[in-house]
Amino acid sequence: MTQAFSLLRRPPALRRSWQFVPGMDQAAHQAAVEGMADVVVADLEEFTRPEDRPVARQRLHDLFAACKAAGKVAAVRINKLEEDGHDDLAGIMAAAPQAILLPHSEHAEQIAALDAAITEWEVKCGLNAGQTEIIPTLESALALVNCTPVLRASPRVSACLLAAEDLSADLWLERSATGTALYAIRQRFVVECRAAGVLAIDCPFNFKNEDAFKADLTWARSVGLQAKCVVNARQTPVVHEYFSPSAAEVAEAEAVLAKAASQDASTPDALWVDGPVAATARRVVKRAALFAAYEQDSRGA
Numbered sequence: 001m002t003q004a005f006s007l008l009r010r011p012p013a014l015r016r017s018w019q020f021v022p023g024m025d026q027a028a029h030q031a032a033v034e035g036m037a038d039v040v041v042a043d044l045e046e047f048t049r050p051e052d053r054p055v056a057r058q059r060l061h062d063l064f065a066a067c068k069a070a071g072k073v074a075a076v077r078i079n080k081l082e083e084d085g086h087d088d089l090a091g092i093m094a095a096a097p098q099a100i101l102l103p104h105s106e107h108a109e110q111i112a113a114l115d116a117a118i119t120e121w122e123v124k125c126g127l128n129a130g131q132t133e134i135i136p137t138l139e140s141a142l143a144l145v146n147c148t149p150v151l152r153a154s155p156r157v158s159a160c161l162l163a164a165e166d167l168s169a170d171l172w173l174e175r176s177a178t179g180t181a182l183y184a185i186r187q188r189f190v191v192e193c194r195a196a197g198v199l200a201i202d203c204p205f206n207f208k209n210e211d212a213f214k215a216d217l218t219w220a221r222s223v224g225l226q227a228k229c230v231v232n233a234r235q236t237p238v239v240h241e242y243f244s245p246s247a248a249e250v251a252e253a254e255a256v257l258a259k260a261a262s263q264d265a266s267t268p269d270a271l272w273v274d275g276p277v278a279a280t281a282r283r284v285v286k287r288a289a290l291f292a293a294y295e296q297d298s299r300g301a
Helices: 026-034 050-069 081-095 107-122 141-145 147-151 165-171 180-196 208-223 234-245 248-262 275-300
Strands: 017-022 037-044 074-078 100-102 133-138 159-162 200-201 228-230
Touching: 017 026, 017 141, 017 234, 026 037, 026 050, 037 050, 081 107, 100 107, 107 133, 107 147, 133 141, 133 147, 141 147, 141 165, 141 180, 141 200, 141 275, 147 159, 147 180, 159 180, 165 180, 180 200, 228 234, 248 275
Parallel strands: 017 037, 017 228, 037 074, 074 100, 100 133, 133 159, 159 200
Antiparallel strands: none
16 A cells, blocks of 8 residues: 555554444444544444434444544445445545445455545545545455455555454354354465555454453464454453553563574574564564554644
8 A cells, every 4th residue: 555644544554443333323433432442433234224324324424523533543334335335425425434344345346336436425525535445344255265356456445354254154164262263264364465465454253252352362463463343342452452562562572682683603592582583573663663653643743
């Protein structure tokens, strides 16, 4: 991605938590704005009944404004364009959502069509050209197979979300709190997103098991995932804990790098810092620096 982002908009790489809220539920909207999530995703698809969508679209105008004022990314999941998607765009684009999630993204043509529709609405609403991001959602085996062309179908694509339940149903996976059934798919998903230069948003954890959730986040971080879809707001601070370096982790990484820099041929094997360990420490320090720079820029903006 070469698209420029405002200092007030958290860059994709630092969007750890993507909290979904129903389109109609104003109490949930307020709680999300006051909560910790980096991105608030108003859902006009699964979480909003078709008959409620006209009213929900209007309610999102206030939600988007509140999100931006709170320093959160204002996002929305619309319906497929061949269903209610065009009506969704007509009802929300004047409020300038910063990111639009498209469900059941299986073909590059779907992303191109959404890009064209958004472009028309940006002109109509007097918005800056290209300011609205697109986030495809992968929910089937076909979506996984076509992932690369989907992610490269538009320069607006800044991230991609991996589904859990619809994808599992399509693949006939036997899910459990251990998450092992989706491990291979989630690892492939990271590779696809990295190759396309977009953020990989991990699927939600839909089990009421805090220990298993933390174990799953530990695994997710180990394979390069740095963002998570959240439906239960109580999970958000845990996601942030695992996907942003703590002061202690940064201090430990800096100590590792200092040891690596000072070692030489006389260093005993037991004290030697191996290359992969040093490389991991560098990534920790670099990610912490990105968070610090964003926070500083946001305070000065």
